[in-house]
Amino acid sequence: MNQRPERVAVVTGGSSGIGLATVATFLETGFNVxxxxxxxxxxxxxxxxxxxxxxxxxxLARCVDLALPKEISSFFREVEAHWQPVDTLVCNAGISPKGGNGASPFLTLDLAEWNRVLAVNLTGTMLCCQAVLPAMLERGFGRIVLIGSIAGRTVPRVAGTAYVVSKAGLAGLCRSLLASCAGSGVTVNMIAPGRILTEMTGPADSETNRAALGRIPVGRLGDVGDIAAVTGFLASRDAGFINGAIVDVNGGEFAPL
Known part of the structure; x- marks a missing residue:
């Protein structure tokens, strides 16, 4: 007889960078992912x-376009049929378009780019939360972790307008979810990474990364494992009293008081 797994997690954008490190962390701690x-x-x-x-x-690994709601709903139905309802959701997927000269300046930002970034980074995240929340509420347990950005917390240095707005919007989504989950055993938190070395941020010795290094008090750039470790803890049962938090993981580059 097949025994259902104790924990089932979904990680969006899990095929590289922070997402892939998070998938591995969950697998190492016994989740099916x-x-x-x-x-x-x-x-x-x-x-x-x-x-x-x-x-x-x-x-279970699939290709999904977060700008297409039907693909999102189909994916979550497949996961539930394959195992059981999801109890942990990490919304990590996001896009940050840049050209040869970096992000589009605000005054020349194309409406199509704006719509695409918000559709993926913000609306897609909302739809993922809608997909898992009913079963979490029914079960009386769940963990939702949204991956934001330092760009949504302070004056952006590199990111474009659409990306910044989408990541700032995740904080509002987090607060809204708190009201929907009150008293249910479901927690919702957000991580705001600083400069993390991934394919998106480029090599450590790039001009942008060298400039960022000079702003980080711990004296190094971030690693994907830095984010995955925090995500793993927030998803654990030990983190049940952490709710509505924005955890800044940036080496001290931005330190709100």
Missing amino acids: AFFGQNPDHVESARNRLVRRFGAHRI
Whole structure:
């Protein structure tokens, strides 16, 4: 007889960077994990690496476009049918368009770019939360972790307007979810990473990263494991009294008082 897993997590944008590190962290601590990305090659490569370490029965990987609501709902239905309702959701997926000269200046920002970024980063996240919340409320337990950005917390230095607005909007979504989850055993928190070395942020010795390093009191750039470790704790049962928090993981570059 197949025994249902104790914990089932979904990580959006889980095929690379922070998302992939988070998937591995959850698998290491006993979760079964479903994740998705947009690039088929990245998704397949990540799945193969994880299967070799943890086994195919604990992993479900798909391609999903967060700007397409039907793809989101279909993915979550598949996860529930494959295992059981999701008890942990990490909304990590996001896009930050940049051209050869960096992000689009505000005055020349194209409406199509604005709409696409908000559709993926903010609306897509909202739809993922809608997909999992009913079962969490019924069960009386759940963990939702939104991955924001230092760009949504203070004056942005690199990110474009649409990205900044989308990440700032996640804080409002977090507060709204608190009201919907009050007294239910479901917690909702947000992590705001600083400069983390990923494919999106480029090599450590780039001009942008060298400038960022000079602003970080701990004296180094962030690693994807720094974010995955915090996410893993917020998803744990030990974090049940942490609710509505925005956790700044940036080495001290931004320190609100």
